[in-house]
Amino acid sequence: MKPLTLFLFLLVVLLLTMSLEALVPSLAFLGQVHLVFFTIIFCFAALALPFFGSLFFGFITGLIEGLLVLEIHGQHVEIRLGWFIIFFMLWAFMLQLVSDITDGVRWELHSLGAGLCTATFLLGEFFLLSFSRGNFFITGEVFLLSFLSAGISLILAPLFYGCVQFWLSPPKQNSTTYLTPL
Amino acid sequence: MxxxxxxxxxxxxxxxxxxxxxxxxxxKVAQEKLLTFVAPVFYSSVFLKKNITEFTKHRMTLHQLEEANSKLLSENRELKTENLVLHAAADENNQLRNALNYREKSAFKLVPATVxxxxxxxxxxxFKIDRGSRDGIAPDMVIITECGLVGKTSVVTPGLSTIVLITDESCLVASKVQxxxxxxxxxxxxxxxxGLQLNFLNKLANLQAGQKVYTAGVSGGIFPSGIEIGTVKSFCLRELDGQAILDPTVDFSNLEHVFVIVGAKE
Incomplete structure (x- = not known):
């Protein structure tokens, strides 16, 4: 598959995921944990796309996510849009480096990346929000919420990987590395 | 590199x-453009959810239908009786109002919306609701349900609005205790x-669990007076003030229909 086609396909999936994410209520039985799916798509794109495509995908992910969640109170924006963009570009850069080392997109790497990206994203958002509102505090619940969301993303990531893998190319026997870098 | x-x-x-x-x-412009762009996804998913719910809801066995029918018949009889009593009460109320030259408080002009x-x-x-500037909605309008206060509008696009809920830390409401x-x-x-927190209370305030909290309606604020917010769950003293933890009246996890206050009824 051509990188541009994959880029556009993943972009459409990302937009759909971000919109559908807003339709799923937080899980009351898990302490109001919010499900984060878009990091799964982002991590896959960051691993599978070439360097420039990966960074640009990070840029777009940050831009859309920032615009979707940001709250503007009068003339005050709590978290600058640039933070979202730089955060996802940084993750895209790191995942590209790892992808170069492993010479392909491994499902374990994708899963771990999605989990860690979700956790760092939520914690980063909380810290910035705390600094912006002026009263910084951190409790176990903050970590619990972040890591539970991350855990759910980590578990769901192989499902997405499997679906895309099945669509892109039939699985080869005795191999866990199906996708080669484009 | x-x-x-x-x-x-x-x-x-x-x-x-x-x-x-x-x-x-x-x-704000960028946010509005993006929300307008993704709005069809929200609308189509609501349509899909509604259809699935309707489909599963309407699948009933004959036995279940019989049960539902007999339940509705008995409810109907009950409501008819209640209606008769209420008619009498309404007549009496009108007579008393006329007698006291009671001036009815101006009610709100409401726009119904779906989450x-x-x-x-x-x-x-x-939350996001299916009403926007096309329906006369503007930023900082108050959202309520029949149970109580929900929040206020923030970003408004022609067909969709974002509501900041009262459970958000940034949504501040001047409140009074019943x-x-x-x-x-x-x-x-x-x-x-x-949950909700009620801060800057007098240290001498001795609030009890179960007391109701309403909007205070300060001048220059956006929330009108007298809308129920929640009930006191606990009260504690801090260094400079008292703080109460509240249970919101509205169940946000099952919220589907809300009303936007677009002004006072003429």
């Missing part, structure tokens, strides 16, 4: 910094527990 890569990274970081320093109006998307972030609490002269500022809690 090749030079071209360094150049690309630099260009993208530069672009990110430019976006970062966009002014608020530019950011089409839930909060899409862990640390912010917001049966006392105590007033405070009610807001959500940053860590989403579903």
């Amino acid at each position: 090749p030079r071209s890569r360094i150049f690309i990274v630099g260009a993208l970081i530069g672009l990110a910094l430019i976006v970062s320093f966009l002014n608020v109006s530019g950011l 089409i998307a839930r909060d899409n972030s862990t640390w912010w609490n917001s 049966g006392t002269s105590d007033q405070g500022i009610c807001s959500g809690i940053r860590i989403p527990t579903g």
